[in-house]
Amino acid sequence: MSGKTKLNELEATAICGNDITSSCLYVSALSIGYAGQYAWISLLIVALVLYFFRRIYGEAVGALPLNGGAYNILLNTTSKSNAAVAACLTILSYMATAVLSANEAMQYLHTLISHLPVITATLVLLALFLGLTLLGITESSKVAVAIFVFHMISLAVLIAASISYIFLNDISVLVENFRLPVKGGITVALFLGFSTAMLGISGFESSANFVEEQKPGIFPKTLRNMWIAVTIINPLIAFLAIAVIPVAQIGEHKESLLSFLATTTAGNWLSWIISIDAVLVLSGAVLTSFIGVSGLIKRVALDRILPQFFLKENKRGSSYRILISFFLLCASVLFVTNGMIEPLAGVYTISFLLVMGYFAFGNMLLKIKRARLPRPETAAPFIVALAAFAIVLAVYGNIRLHPEFLVVFLQYFVPAILFIFAMKNRGPILRLTLAIVTNVFDEAMHYSRMSQRKISTIIKGLESQEFVFFSKADDISGLNKVLIYVSENETTNKLKIVTVLKVDETISKAFMSDIKVLDRIYSDISIEYITIQGNFGPELINELSVKWKIPKNYMFISSFGKDFHYQISELGGVRLII
Numbered sequence: 001m002s003g004k005t006k007l008n009e010l011e012a013t014a015i016c017g018n019d020i021t022s023s024c025l026y027v028s029a030l031s032i033g034y035a036g037q038y039a040w041i042s043l044l045i046v047a048l049v050l051y052f053f054r055r056i057y058g059e060a061v062g063a064l065p066l067n068g069g070a071y072n073i074l075l076n077t078t079s080k081s082n083a084a085v086a087a088c089l090t091i092l093s094y095m096a097t098a099v100l101s102a103n104e105a106m107q108y109l110h111t112l113i114s115h116l117p118v119i120t121a122t123l124v125l126l127a128l129f130l131g132l133t134l135l136g137i138t139e140s141s142k143v144a145v146a147i148f149v150f151h152m153i154s155l156a157v158l159i160a161a162s163i164s165y166i167f168l169n170d171i172s173v174l175v176e177n178f179r180l181p182v183k184g185g186i187t188v189a190l191f192l193g194f195s196t197a198m199l200g201i202s203g204f205e206s207s208a209n210f211v212e213e214q215k216p217g218i219f220p221k222t223l224r225n226m227w228i229a230v231t232i233i234n235p236l237i238a239f240l241a242i243a244v245i246p247v248a249q250i251g252e253h254k255e256s257l258l259s260f261l262a263t264t265t266a267g268n269w270l271s272w273i274i275s276i277d278a279v280l281v282l283s284g285a286v287l288t289s290f291i292g293v294s295g296l297i298k299r300v301a302l303d304r305i306l307p308q309f310f311l312k313e314n315k316r317g318s319s320y321r322i323l324i325s326f327f328l329l330c331a332s333v334l335f336v337t338n339g340m341i342e343p344l345a346g347v348y349t350i351s352f353l354l355v356m357g358y359f360a361f362g363n364m365l366l367k368i369k370r371a372r373l374p375r376p377e378t379a380a381p382f383i384v385a386l387a388a389f390a391i392v393l394a395v396y397g398n399i400r401l402h403p404e405f406l407v408v409f410l411q412y413f414v415p416a417i418l419f420i421f422a423m424k425n426r427g428p429i430l431r432l433t434l435a436i437v438t439n440v441f442d443e444a445m446h447y448s449r450m451s452q453r454k455i456s457t458i459i460k461g462l463e464s465q466e467f468v469f470f471s472k473a474d475d476i477s478g479l480n481k482v483l484i485y486v487s488e489n490e491t492t493n494k495l496k497i498v499t500v501l502k503v504d505e506t507i508s509k510a511f512m513s514d515i516k517v518l519d520r521i522y523s524d525i526s527i528e529y530i531t532i533q534g535n536f537g538p539e540l541i542n543e544l545s546v547k548w549k550i551p552k553n554y555m556f557i558s559s560f561g562k563d564f565h566y567q568i569s570e571l572g573g574v575r576l577i578i
Contacts, residue, residue: 018284019203035193195397
């Protein structure tokens with residue numbers, strides 16, 4: 001985003017914070033439904049797990065500060081196929097979040113305006129945030145900040161009113177609630193409460209998907225701010241609800257617990273404020289989805305997993321084709337479900353938790369495969385393993401409570417991942433199509449030749465794209481790994497291997513001989529070996545990118561150590577592949 005205004009701490013926190021802090025509207029009631037009077041403990045356990053992920057995200061994104069979240073980490077530590085799965089899960093999570101949040105926001109508004117058509121209003125809200133994001137992330141952040149500040153003030157008033165109510169009355173309700181028996185025992189109750197409460201950290205992954213739009217040093221602050229908010233707000237509201245409202249009544253008002261708590265502690269005026277706040281902050285979660293998915297899909301398209309069609313930007317710097325496509329996807333899901341968005345809860349639950357799990361997995365790979373890569377902080381392997389185990393427990397707990405969630409998730413995930421893999425492997429698919437067209441339309445030679453020429457042109461366009469690998473000229477086994485990676489993950493037949501030499505530095509004859517051997521082994525890839533005098537860095541990369549007309553996303557390097565003078569984010573999208 002060079003040349004564009006980047007987000008400060010408040011703006012970046014607000015964009016992802018609206019999503020994660022809106023969880024207090026539903027997660028307290030959900031957790032109380034399973035953990036009863038001990039729900040606040042389940043929510044504190046979730047806060048502990050989130051603290052672990054704060055370190056995991058800080059290390060992974062600090063080492064590779066590029067848009068894409070889990071996709072970016074896996075792309076730079078493993079194969080494109082694994083990264084594509086993470087991207088697919090993240091897109092599904094954003095899609096479900098956008099539709100669910102928009103629908104829930106309009107459901108709250110429906111309680112204030114009884115004649116409001118919910119489905120139509122949901123579509124209008126999605127269209128409104130489409131228009132806002134088309135104006136650019138700077139304008140979107142201003143709206144996000146306004147919503148976030150109002151939400152924090154509203155929750156502060158509700159918490160103050162609830163505490164005052166408890167002091168002015170007695171604690172008999174709290175005592176009676178704690179005397180209630182716990183179904184299945186405290187351990188089972190805490191486990192089920194924890195599993196459902198894990199949905200309350202949705203949005204934590206969003207900051208990593210637009211990290212390049214944030215000013216330097218802002219990303220870890222967004223993680224800290226979101227963790228503080230979740231640690232304080234969700235357990236406290238659950239405890240206050242148990243102290244004010246009998247557990248049986250909480251179940252009766254699970255769809256609007258905070259509004260009911262406001263009515264009980266302060267009256268209708270506060271209930272109206274909380275309802276208005278719910279409409280706004282859930283709308284803010286829709287905005288988070290649009291911004292997060294835009295950063296992710298743009299990165300995926302730059303890496304040629306999705307078509308370059310999506311990279312077109314408007315004058316405001318927004319990837320309008322991505323945003324419009326995402327809006328159409330959300331609108332189609334809304335109409336297909338006919339407003340019955342409960343099935344999307346399964347997609348939202350499993351896809352979000354798996355994205356978090358993929359991040360822990362990516363962090364482990366980063367430690368193993370990119371140990372030399374500088375990073376601002378490090379998460380201990382034990383912490384990463386513990387966080388991953390917590391995700392496994394949460395996935396198991398949610399599937400145990402709602403087995404139908406898994407079926408619904410697969411109904412959305414399977415077609416989506418098939419589409420992603422079809423895009424990733426469109427080179428081989430086009431060759432197969434060419435063969436079929438050639439055989440089937442032999443009798444209609446005119447149409448066959450037109451099809452052949454068209455598809456051949458597309459294939460040549462894909463394969464003619466050159467890639468660059470910057471080699472240190474001392475590791476032929478590493479070059480072999482590079483060629484294996486390119487053969488398996490990229491559609492190309494041209495690779496430039498570039499060595500940047502210092503003054504008076506030369507290449508050994510043995511190394512040049514090894515290059516010729518590799519050229520013979522990988523006969524389907526044209527290898528061009530080039531030496532350049534100079535210093536390796538952003539300026540040289542940019543110069544070669546312009547000179548050779550090769551995008552920086554198609555340039556590769558191996559891991560570098562602490563002595564390297566630049567961060568990976570300063571190299572303009574150059575990828576780590578070994």
